[in-house]
Amino acid sequence: MILFLSDLWPPFPGGAERLAFNLARDLMRRGEDVTALTGYEHPLQLDGPPVIQDLGFEVFDGRDRGGARVAAHLDEIRPDVVVTHALYAHQFERELVASGVPWVQVVLNGQRIPTAHLGVHITRASWPRSSMWRRIVSTTTSRNVGSSILTIELAAFHQAVAGLPSS
Numbered sequence: 001m002i003l004f005l006s007d008l009w010p011p012f013p014g015g016a017e018r019l020a021f022n023l024a025r026d027l028m029r030r031g032e033d034v035t036a037l038t039g040y041e042h043p044l045q046l047d048g049p050p051v052i053q054d055l056g057f058e059v060f061d062g063r064d065r066g067g068a069r070v071a072a073h074l075d076e077i078r079p080d081v082v083v084t085h086a087l088y089a090h091q092f093e094r095e096l097v098a099s100g101v102p103w104v105q106v107v108l109n110g111q112r113i114p115t116a117h118l119g120v121h122i123t124r125a126s127w128p129r130s131s132m133w134r135r136i137v138s139t140t141t142s143r144n145v146g147s148s149i150l151t152i153e154l155a156a157f158h159q160a161v162a163g164l165p166s167s
Contacts, residue, residue, distance in 0.1 A: 001033040003079035005070070005096075007087040009036060009043040009051060016086050016108050019122070023083070023106075024049045037073055039066070039088075067095050074099040089113055 004024045008017040020036075025048040028034040034049035043051045054069055070092045074082070082096060085106040089096075090113065096103045097115050105116035112119030 001035065001077065001079045002027060003074075003077055003082045003101075004034065004036040004049070005038075005082055005084040005088050005092065006036060007039050007091075009038040009040045009053075010046060010048075011042070011044050012040055016106075019106070019108075020083070020085060021046075021048050035077065035079075037070075037077075063091060067092055071095045071099065074101060089116070 002024070004020050006017060006020045008014055010017060010021050017040075024034050024036055025046075028049045036043070036049050036051045038051060038053055040053065043053050045051050052073065054073065070088075074095065079101055082099075082101055082103040083106065084092075084096070084103060085108060089105045093113055093115060102117040104118045104120060105113050107119050107121045112121070
């Protein structure tokens, strides 16, 4: 089971949220068991995975309470892997590490968090130069918005996740 942990989710119009939704939906369409856990107040499932909205926006002032909720969901859901990005990757790094569940950080801008089991860079400027990364990550262009969208080949994704060290 793949859990997407995202601060925002469609219909919020942000690019990172749209990317997470598109990736989750694509994996779901390929037969993967996918769920999204978000803090967005009005998430829509649309044609994507089931969405759990339980975190609220108190991650800043109520970081510990939000962290306890993330930890509880990780214990209850027991995902095989967590995919996260941006704010929640940084806010809940402690809970992700403590869970022992391998986690993937989608790095939109900035740097990879060292404790993430896998970092997927989607901006050309921050891509590692190794051939492994080129096998895992490719970009496609969306005709309707003209922006770069992440595509992870499922076999390479499974290979990368399967090769992660156990915590």
